[in-house]
Amino acid sequence: MAQPTDPAPRPAPLRVPASAWLRPALLLVGGLLLAALLLAVDQRVAALAMALFALLMGYWTSPLRSGQHTPLASALAARGPGDSVILWAPGDPLSARLQTAVRSTRTDVTWVNVYRDAEAAQLLAEHGGREALPLVLLGDGTEVRRASVGAFLDASAAAQEAAGRSDSDGPDPA
Template sequence: MTSRIPARAWLRPALLVIGGLLVAAILLGMRLWWGGAAVAVAALFMGYWTSPIRGGQHVPFGLAMSRRADDHAIILWAPGDPLSARLQTAIRGERPDVTWVNVYQDADADAFVIAHGGHAALPLVVIGDEIVRRTTMGRYLDARAAAAESGTSVGADRARAKQALAPEPWGAPRTRDDAAATEASTSASHSVAEPRSPAEAASEARPATAPRSPAMPAAQGGAERPAGPSTPVDLEADRDALLPDDSGN
């Protein structure tokens, strides 16, 4: 579906044709047949080349926008626009990373241009999320470089996010902090006492009794008797010695 071509788009080609034909008529009046014919042909060619009727490279706007990416340029241009002609001269031939859209042959493309500055913004270049108006070759190259750098940083961020969300192997820390935390938890687990049986716990809870020293005195008596073999005690002799003598002695 073609768009409505503005009247000013015909102004430049009309002036070229009229001016060229006037010069050709003057040359023919001077009987410079070859010169007049050459000027007339050149005027007609330039009028066609700069007019909206020239098709040029064109891809439907919907298909072009489906290729929108950081490494792909979508150039909306119009025949007869000087900047569009210069950009086409600089970017020659068909390239897989460039898509051209003639706004005069696509109503959706024309509406997009009007929403982003009108026909005065042509050529309009779309690279990823970037939209460049009145694009020269220098601005085109700058936009491509900026989009490539942005795409690289975004790709790195996505890779880091994907790595962070990916399940890690058992026991493999992902960062130095995680490694330190893992080492600390391992040390703490080793420092915890192993479980003991009830018998072992009871034996450890029982108060320890210190052995008595041989020189330590007895609790109820005086000095402890020296160690040695026991001597039999003669109770009768002791009793006779303690009782008084009846004879008066």
């Protein structure tokens, strides 16, 4: 009996580049050095606060933070005319800014972590690679590379308007 074969090989997920660890390492080391300096001048509370802040920022800016993730195939299948799919990567500053500004309560936005999804990594490579992050795919076919918060909100509003949504029909943009 013939064994079933996989119809198409799946691409490998995007590897986390070593440079993605530079910012978190610098934040962690710098914060811990400042905490040690504060401890040396007998400022224990401030030293503890600084050490905790350094740990938080090191984690927040590192590829360890997995964040929201939906597989690309599911995100594209569920995307409506006024909806957005955002390809992002942990440790990418623009991705972090966009995630901070665009809250998770928005039902018209789906997040795809390119380090966890091979198809998303392949799509990102087709659009310019890591330099295109965050990559916003709107339901009307519009793509926004290196999307800032303002560029995303403008493109999203235009896509929702083209889809026939009014402000009262769609989710709050902030």
